Every structure is written in structure tokens, then in C-alpha cells.
Amino acid sequence: MSMLGIVLGVAFFLAISALMRGSEADFIQRMIDSAPHITVSDEYRHPPRQPAQLHFADAALTLHGLEPKTETRGIRGYKQKLEWIAALPGVRVAPVLTGQAIITSAGRERGVTMNGVVPRLMRGVSDIDDKMVEGTLEDLAANPNGIIIGRKLAEKLFLRRGDNLTLAAPSGLVRTLKIIGLFETGANAIDEGHAYVLLKRAQTMLGRHDRANRLVLQLDDPYRARTVAAQIEARVGYRAQSWQEASENILSVLFVRNVIMYTVVSAILVVASFGIFNVISTVVLEKRRDIAILKSMGFRARDLRRIFLAQGLVIGGLGSLAGCLAGLGLMRILAGIQIRPPGMSQAINLPVYWGADQLAIAAGFALLSAVAAAWLPARKAGAVHPVDILRGGMA
Amino acid sequence: MSEVLRAAGVSRVLPGPAPVTLVRDIELSIRRGEFVSIQGPSGSGKSSLLYLLGLLDAPSSGRIWLDGIDTATLDDDQLAAARLAKLGFVFQFHFLLAEFSVLDNVLLPMDRLGRLPPPARRERAEALLAGLGLGDYLHRTPDRLSGGQRQRVAIARALANEPLVVLADEPPGNLDSAAGAVVRELLSEIAHRDGRAVVAVTHDPAFARTGDRVIHLIDGRITRDG
Incomplete structure (x- = not known):
């Protein structure tokens, strides 16, 4: 379930980001293509x-x-x-x-x-x-x-x-x-x-x-x-006005829109990372006996921390991979949808941005949140005192 | 025979509003090839003493030397390294890792120590298990073994890194008398044939008598050693 959270988080992150950035790029491209890049006016x-x-x-x-x-x-x-x-x-x-x-x-x-x-x-x-x-x-x-x-x-x-x-x-x-x-x-x-x-x-x-x-x-x-x-x-x-100056208000609105978009989609990944936190915390709790055995054998606290961090990394990594594939699928579906915006006589396909950078951002953020979510339980695992567990026998 | 483990004036007190003394003023010396039984009634501090000697717990006062090294001078990582290379544990409830095969359970401490190359590790693990009559069960998980077989796997794991001292906490555990006798025999062999020190905690007088030396513990104090 925790991996599903990451998968959905990454997939929606990608779909929304691709749509937002696609529409922004499309808008700017239309602006660049249809309007002058610079207008020298009689002012x-x-x-x-x-x-x-x-x-x-x-x-x-x-x-x-x-x-x-x-x-x-x-x-x-x-x-x-x-x-x-x-x-x-x-x-x-x-x-x-x-x-x-x-x-x-x-x-x-x-x-x-x-x-x-x-x-x-x-x-x-x-x-x-x-x-x-x-x-x-x-x-x-x-x-x-x-x-x-x-x-x-x-x-x-x-x-x-x-x-x-x-x-x-x-x-x-x-x-x-x-x-x-x-x-x-x-x-x-x-x-x-x-x-x-x-x-x-x-x-x-x-x-x-x-x-x-x-x-x-x-x-x-x-x-x-x-x-x-x-x-x-x-x-x-x-006065010579560049297209950026002429569209400053719109560009600043796009910027604010991007900030809101990344905040919302990041929230999905943060929620998903709580799922990872729960799973790894439960695993640490369930494996307290095994942790005690490993420590009695001579495993160091940092060896155990690494094991649980690696588990978080694996969940995050596999979740990101599956999320990227699901996200690309969603993007493909979105790119096939035709809409007719108000004021336009022709239908257009939803503009979707296909840049690899957003894949890297989504996967990187998911991995980071997975590792961060695994860190606390991993630290707890490293701090297990074997005697406390061994005294409890089968506990 | 050289001394491998020594405790001098060791006490362990659990702090709190009403401090609990687990063991007090322990003086003992254990040599290579010696099979030492620690016997005492329930709550006498047998397991607490074993955890102190196994460097799993630290004394509140007194010192413990392992292979001539004052363990009070070691940090957590050095204590972990000492446990890995010089000590082997056998617990009452075998405590094998359920998801690992028999072979992997024995390989685990060797992999962590990394003293031998991987093929040699596997060879040694297989030889140890075969020597304990488990050659046909290498790839089974512990849940598909009998209680006696699991305890033998635990002994093989304890011997994996050729420790100086094997520490056993109620090794016959809940085993039937036949399986318990096998474990007892194995521990005796480890001491007498292999020349390792074996310290076994038990409440069973019959098991204790198989030791070369029986230490009696009552209320955390050694009342008899011999």
C-alpha cells in the first residue's frame, strides 16, 4: 500500500506537471509565434x-x-x-x-x-x-x-x-x-x-x-x-517593448500557478511518504527480535539503520519507477484529449510537456521523501538494545 | 590453558526509583577449552551475567576482559566487532532469522565479518551444518525444522566465525530430553575438542553437571565456583 501511495503520487505529479508546463509552454509558444517578439511603438x-x-x-x-x-x-x-x-x-x-x-x-x-x-x-x-x-x-x-x-x-x-x-x-x-x-x-x-x-x-x-x-x-x-x-x-x-515585458502579468500568474501546482502535487508525495513511514515503523516493530539477534551477532547500529533506509529506498525506487510508467501512461491519455477553448474555432489537443526533467524531479522527490520517511524508524532500529528483547524470550 | 574471559568486581544495577541489582561483585576467570555451567534458580541473575560476559550489556561497576582486552575501553562499534569476531551466542529460543534459509543464517555472521572469501564462507557453513547432521537441510527455512534441528543451526551460527567463547543461554530450552542431550554433547565437544571456552547458563542441575566447572548463582552473587 505504501508503494501504491508513491506510485500514485509520482503518476499524478507527472500528469499534472506535464499538463501545467505543457499549457505554459504552449501559451508562451503561441505568444512568441503569433505576436511580435518586440514592438517599437510611437510612444x-x-x-x-x-x-x-x-x-x-x-x-x-x-x-x-x-x-x-x-x-x-x-x-x-x-x-x-x-x-x-x-x-x-x-x-x-x-x-x-x-x-x-x-x-x-x-x-x-x-x-x-x-x-x-x-x-x-x-x-x-x-x-x-x-x-x-x-x-x-x-x-x-x-x-x-x-x-x-x-x-x-x-x-x-x-x-x-x-x-x-x-x-x-x-x-x-x-x-x-x-x-x-x-x-x-x-x-x-x-x-x-x-x-x-x-x-x-x-x-x-x-x-x-x-x-x-x-x-x-x-x-x-x-x-x-x-x-x-x-x-x-x-x-x-x-518605446521598444519585448514580449516578456508585454506579458509580465501573465508570466507572473503562470509562475504563481506553478508554485501552487508543485505545492499540491508535492503534498500527495508527502502523504505517500507517511505511508512509507508507517510501513517501516511497523516492520521495525515486528523485527525487533531479529534486530536484537543481529546486534548480538555483532552488527553495528549503523548497519541496521542502513538496512531499513535501504528498504525505504527500495520502496521509493520501485514506487518511483512504477509511478513514472503510470505517469507517462496518464500523459499519453491526456495528450490524446481534444478540447475547444472559448474564443477558438478549432479544437486542440491538451498540451502536454514531455521533458525528462519532470521525471527526474518527481522520482527524486519521491526517493527523498521515502528515505526521509524511513530515517526515523531506521534510527529506532539502530537504537534497539538487544538485552531488552532477549530477556523477553520469544517476544 | 590461557584465560579468555575475566570479570573483576562486576555489578549490574538497573537504575530507577527503586534500583534493582541484577548481579553483584562477580569475580571469575574462564579459560580456553573450559566448559563452564552457570546454575541458579530463576531470577538469580544467570542470564544477566551472560549478557555482561557477552558484551551485550555494560556493568554498572567492575571490569570485564575479553582475550586480554579491557572491554570498558571499547566504544559501541568496537564492542560489536568483538562480539562478531570473538563471541558466539546460542539462545534458549534459537532466534534464527525466519525469512533466511538454514545456510543463510549461518553465513550471515561470516558475511558481516568478511574474514573469508565468499566461496570459503559457504564451504565452511556447509561443513559446519553437515558436522551437526544438517547437511540435507541447507535450503530449508527454520519453520520447517524440528526444535532440536533449529538449536543445532543456532550452534552452527555461533561457531561460524570461530569464536573464542561460546555463550549459551538455557541451550536445551524447551527441547525434549533426547534433543537436549545432543545439544549438551555438542557444547561439550566444542569446548574439549575445538578448544573454545563454553559458558552455558542453565537451571537444570543435570545439564550443569556436564560442565567442567559449575558456578552457582543466588541473588546475583556467586555462591560456589568449582
């Missing part, structure tokens, strides 16, 4: 110092009634910045101009986020081309009056590839564009709420000539994003 992390502050650096100065200069939003000189960033090793970059727009078709209206892109560059930083179900992103380059929308949006507006729609921008400009492609990411918010046009078309529609409001980057090594973002921000001045 400053710290507001630029005003001329009066620069002129009177040490003064306590308050100026009222200043009228800020009206300027076109967006990254100024984005082409030069783009060139500098593109020259960095392992970095791909594309400009994007994003703004709100309204698509109208046959009297139906839908608000969308219009993304003005350069197809050739966008393909290097986004997986949108992989999500195209009809046409390609590159088709935009050949058709300046083309637009790519999500298949879900097209269905809602009863539109198909090749149909025309009307796009209205907040500037008041209205254009008729031809649907040259449809995409499907599986995320409803994107499939129903995003549209892609050429960067130049977006600049015209939004009245922001020669501007991009985001530079999106993908890195060969996504985990260098923090360092590269800091380097870019120091150079270009605009």
Missing part, C-alpha cells in the same frame, strides 16, 4: 523634457497656457530606424500602421482594426501568411486596392474572395477595396476584427503620410527579446 517610456525644463534645469518653474505643437502621430523617420534595426543580427523587422476603420457591405457595418503592412517584410515577422485559407499576403503587393480579412468576418458579411467592400477611415476617407485573401487564425477576436491592406493605402486612409505607428520584430532567439528591446530603445528613443 516614449518617459515623456521628453520640454525646452523650458532644459533651459532652466535647476529652476522650480511652472509655465501655464502652453499650446502643444500639433504633430502627426507615428514614428518619425521610421524608414531609417527600420534600416538600422534590420541590420542587427538575427532580427527581422516590418513597419505597420494600425488604425480603426469600418467595413461596410450590403448595409452591414463592422468595425475592424486596419493593419497597413509591407507584405514582403510582414511575412518575416508574422505567421499571418500561414493562416491564409485563400490567397496570399503577397497578393496585396500586386493589388494596391486589395484587402485581406478573416474568413469569419467574410461569412458574417456574406462576402467571398473577389468581392468588393467599402472601407471607411476616421479621417472620412472611404475606399472600395477588393477582397484578395481570407485568413483564419482560430482566434475569433482576430478573425472577425482585423484586416490587412498595403502600408501606403493605410497611410492614405489614416492621413499619416510617411508614418508607421509600430515596428514589429521577430528574433531568431525570442528569449533575447529583452536585451534587444533595450538596445533598440536606447538607439531610436521610442
Whole structure:
């Protein structure tokens, strides 16, 4: 029974850990794959110092009634910045101009986020081309009056590839564009709420000539994003946000979730180790006579301690082995289960992490708790005074 | 014959609110090849004296020398090593390990001592058991042996490491008279043929008389030695 406790403990530890870590890895991978690794936006992390502050650096100065200069939003000189960033090793970059727009078709209206892109560059930083179900992103380059929308949006507006729609921008400009492609990411918010046009078309529609409001980057090594973002921000001045910074809240939630998960599954193993403690304590009690005989023969206290520690180790070892096999079986079953998360149009398999490190953690923790559980009774065995037992005869 | 075991002024008192004296002022010397019987009524301290001489218990006062070594100077590990190499025990209830075969029970002290290579250990264990008429029972567990056979296995185990002294606590135990006589004969042979010292505790006067020397114990004191 004590071994069964270890087996179940290790198996559940593995199954839960594999599921948690699998979902975390899947989440991060989706984040890395679908979102830019770094986004340079037309914002400053710290507001630029005003001329009066620069002129009177040490003064306590308050100026009222200043009228800020009206300027076109967006990254100024984005082409030069783009060139500098593109020259960095392992970095791909594309400009994007994003703004709100309204698509109208046959009297139906839908608000969308219009993304003005350069197809050739966008393909290097986004997986949108992989999500195209009809046409390609590159088709935009050949058709300046083309637009790519999500298949879900097209269905809602009863539109198909090749149909025309009307796009209205907040500037008041209205254009008729031809649907040259449809995409499907599986995320409803994107499939129903995003549209892609050429960067130049977006600049015209939004009245922001020669501007991009985001530079999106993908890195060969996504985990260098923090360092590269800091380097870019120091150079270009605009805020460069890595995916880690953008997801800090989520990553900290994942961390807390992992702490809770390991605490819960470790508790299973701790409970199982009490089973081992009970079994070895009972064995020590039952074998007091044999222990006395061995001590009278010349076995030392530490020889006897070793015997019972070894017993704990064997229970822990065999339990861990069986638990790992059972855990792998559970993981296999879990990996075969399909679910459809809310907001997703496609069913996905439960993400399961198959790393060997969690096997080592589970088995190591189980062995440690088994040895710890065996230690007290083993010490008790070593402390048996043979005369106390031998005087009792058959006792 | 050289002295192998000596007790000088040995007393053992169990501490507590009302201390109990098990043995007091024991003076004795035991030599190689000597078969010594310790006789006395129940509660006279016979077994307590045997445990003291077997280094299983420590005297409250006095000294015990084993093979010329003052055992008071030995730590727990050294006492265990001395028991392993120089002493052999035969208890009233055989006290064999139930899960082990006859052969393994005899091999156990030899394996722990490691003085002989494994094949030689096995050879010696088999020879000892064969010499005691147990050659056909090597792989049986103790529960499949008679009381007399079990006690002979216990004697073989006591002799496994060629001890200087064999200490026996009521060796005929609950055996019938025929089996008891065999055990008595064996212990006598161990002393006289093999030249080991044998100290046997008994309450049976007939068994005691087979010894070369009978020590009488009453209320923890030696009342007669000779």
C-alpha cells in the first residue's frame, strides 16, 4: 500500500506537471509565434523634457497656457530606424500602421482594426501568411486596392474572395477595396476584427503620410527579446517593448500557478511518504527480535539503520519507477484529449510537456521523501538494545 | 590453558526509583577449552551475567576482559566487532532469522565479518551444518525444522566465525530430553575438542553437571565456583 501511495503520487505529479508546463509552454509558444517578439511603438517610456525644463534645469518653474505643437502621430523617420534595426543580427523587422476603420457591405457595418503592412517584410515577422485559407499576403503587393480579412468576418458579411467592400477611415476617407485573401487564425477576436491592406493605402486612409505607428520584430532567439528591446530603445528613443515585458502579468500568474501546482502535487508525495513511514515503523516493530539477534551477532547500529533506509529506498525506487510508467501512461491519455477553448474555432489537443526533467524531479522527490520517511524508524532500529528483547524470550 | 574471559568486581544495577541489582561483585576467570555451567534458580541473575560476559550489556561497576582486552575501553562499534569476531551466542529460543534459509543464517555472521572469501564462507557453513547432521537441510527455512534441528543451526551460527567463547543461554530450552542431550554433547565437544571456552547458563542441575566447572548463582552473587 505504501508503494501504491508513491506510485500514485509520482503518476499524478507527472500528469499534472506535464499538463501545467505543457499549457505554459504552449501559451508562451503561441505568444512568441503569433505576436511580435518586440514592438517599437510611437510612444516614449518617459515623456521628453520640454525646452523650458532644459533651459532652466535647476529652476522650480511652472509655465501655464502652453499650446502643444500639433504633430502627426507615428514614428518619425521610421524608414531609417527600420534600416538600422534590420541590420542587427538575427532580427527581422516590418513597419505597420494600425488604425480603426469600418467595413461596410450590403448595409452591414463592422468595425475592424486596419493593419497597413509591407507584405514582403510582414511575412518575416508574422505567421499571418500561414493562416491564409485563400490567397496570399503577397497578393496585396500586386493589388494596391486589395484587402485581406478573416474568413469569419467574410461569412458574417456574406462576402467571398473577389468581392468588393467599402472601407471607411476616421479621417472620412472611404475606399472600395477588393477582397484578395481570407485568413483564419482560430482566434475569433482576430478573425472577425482585423484586416490587412498595403502600408501606403493605410497611410492614405489614416492621413499619416510617411508614418508607421509600430515596428514589429521577430528574433531568431525570442528569449533575447529583452536585451534587444533595450538596445533598440536606447538607439531610436521610442518605446521598444519585448514580449516578456508585454506579458509580465501573465508570466507572473503562470509562475504563481506553478508554485501552487508543485505545492499540491508535492503534498500527495508527502502523504505517500507517511505511508512509507508507517510501513517501516511497523516492520521495525515486528523485527525487533531479529534486530536484537543481529546486534548480538555483532552488527553495528549503523548497519541496521542502513538496512531499513535501504528498504525505504527500495520502496521509493520501485514506487518511483512504477509511478513514472503510470505517469507517462496518464500523459499519453491526456495528450490524446481534444478540447475547444472559448474564443477558438478549432479544437486542440491538451498540451502536454514531455521533458525528462519532470521525471527526474518527481522520482527524486519521491526517493527523498521515502528515505526521509524511513530515517526515523531506521534510527529506532539502530537504537534497539538487544538485552531488552532477549530477556523477553520469544517476544 | 590461557584465560579468555575475566570479570573483576562486576555489578549490574538497573537504575530507577527503586534500583534493582541484577548481579553483584562477580569475580571469575574462564579459560580456553573450559566448559563452564552457570546454575541458579530463576531470577538469580544467570542470564544477566551472560549478557555482561557477552558484551551485550555494560556493568554498572567492575571490569570485564575479553582475550586480554579491557572491554570498558571499547566504544559501541568496537564492542560489536568483538562480539562478531570473538563471541558466539546460542539462545534458549534459537532466534534464527525466519525469512533466511538454514545456510543463510549461518553465513550471515561470516558475511558481516568478511574474514573469508565468499566461496570459503559457504564451504565452511556447509561443513559446519553437515558436522551437526544438517547437511540435507541447507535450503530449508527454520519453520520447517524440528526444535532440536533449529538449536543445532543456532550452534552452527555461533561457531561460524570461530569464536573464542561460546555463550549459551538455557541451550536445551524447551527441547525434549533426547534433543537436549545432543545439544549438551555438542557444547561439550566444542569446548574439549575445538578448544573454545563454553559458558552455558542453565537451571537444570543435570545439564550443569556436564560442565567442567559449575558456578552457582543466588541473588546475583556467586555462591560456589568449582
